[in-house]
Amino acid sequence: MRIEFTKMQGAGNDFVVLDETRGRLGLTAAHYRFLGDRHFGVGADQILTVRPSPAEGIDFEYIIHNADGAEVEQCGNGSRCFARFVRDKGLTTKDVLRVKTQKGVISPELTPDGRVTVDMGAPVFAPADIPFDPRGAQPVAVGEWQKWPLALDNTAQAAPVLVATVSMGNPHAVLLVDSVETVDVATLGPAVQQSGYFPQGVNVGFLQVIDRSHVALRVYERGVGETLACGTGACAAAVAGMRLGLLDARVDVQTRGGVLTIAWAGAQGDLSAPVRMTGPATTVFQGVIELPDSL
Numbered sequence: 001m002r003i004e005f006t007k008m009q010g011a012g013n014d015f016v017v018l019d020e021t022r023g024r025l026g027l028t029a030a031h032y033r034f035l036g037d038r039h040f041g042v043g044a045d046q047i048l049t050v051r052p053s054p055a056e057g058i059d060f061e062y063i064i065h066n067a068d069g070a071e072v073e074q075c076g077n078g079s080r081c082f083a084r085f086v087r088d089k090g091l092t093t094k095d096v097l098r099v100k101t102q103k104g105v106i107s108p109e110l111t112p113d114g115r116v117t118v119d120m121g122a123p124v125f126a127p128a129d130i131p132f133d134p135r136g137a138q139p140v141a142v143g144e145w146q147k148w149p150l151a152l153d154n155t156a157q158a159a160p161v162l163v164a165t166v167s168m169g170n171p172h173a174v175l176l177v178d179s180v181e182t183v184d185v186a187t188l189g190p191a192v193q194q195s196g197y198f199p200q201g202v203n204v205g206f207l208q209v210i211d212r213s214h215v216a217l218r219v220y221e222r223g224v225g226e227t228l229a230c231g232t233g234a235c236a237a238a239v240a241g242m243r244l245g246l247l248d249a250r251v252d253v254q255t256r257g258g259v260l261t262i263a264w265a266g267a268q269g270d271l272s273a274p275v276r277m278t279g280p281a282t283t284v285f286q287g288v289i290e291l292p293d294s295l
Helices: 029-036 076-088 185-193 231-243
Strands: 002-010 013-019 046-052 060-066 099-101 104-110 116-119 140-142 145-150 161-167 171-176 203-211 214-221 225-227 250-255 258-264 275-279 282-290
Touching (some): 002 076, 046 076, 076 116, 185 203, 185 214, 214 231, 231 250
Parallel strands (some): 013 046
Antiparallel strands (some): 046 060, 099 104, 145 161, 214 225
16 A cells, blocks of 8 residues: 655654545554654654544544554644644645644644644643552652652662653653753663553653753653653643742753743643643655555
């Protein structure tokens, strides 16, 4: 089966984007794994699929698969690329869209400077809704919020690690670190993911506070591994830093792939306020690929 695709990136987080507005391609999890494979396929952190409006008042539906073939709830950098794709392909003339995801409706907005701002919805803090199972752990109070101690197996970490937990449509655990350059992401990331505290898996963020409006971030993503950037991870990390009293309401998040700007009115007390993320979305190339029949 031959299919057309577009390769895009947002702050280094890269995607294969597929157009299903005129009909379903009928791809399986194995097809998505093939497309995401950097040796045999196109190569991507996620595969994004554009589908037609599922309901009145909605412009498109947005489906996301990780490189391991699993469907996931949300991808912030992908949502910006999604908006750029539908505009550049002439699928819409709107600057502000309403797009259905697995976890609700998002509203990407194309800005005059070429970047895209996305209303990512309100963060979720209730453990059961993240979902996060404390498994008897007791939270450690930090200001008006808390961190959770997680006991990790198979690491050199003698004491439990303290994490802030939040959902941005997908689950995140945020660790404060002294330096994103020296932290052992390759060990701690999978250790937190495999700890059993997160029944649907978790994206693990390593947050270094530079000052109240600047942070550095690395993210070990569920089903992908470490990526150059993670949009929902940047939102989760910024929100966690704000709730812990470390950051102001608008923060530049330096990822390895570029800078994302996160703004949240909840820093002033309205926890139900949506998080807004602004960043780049760029088309890299377009092509046609033959998907093997024997996957």
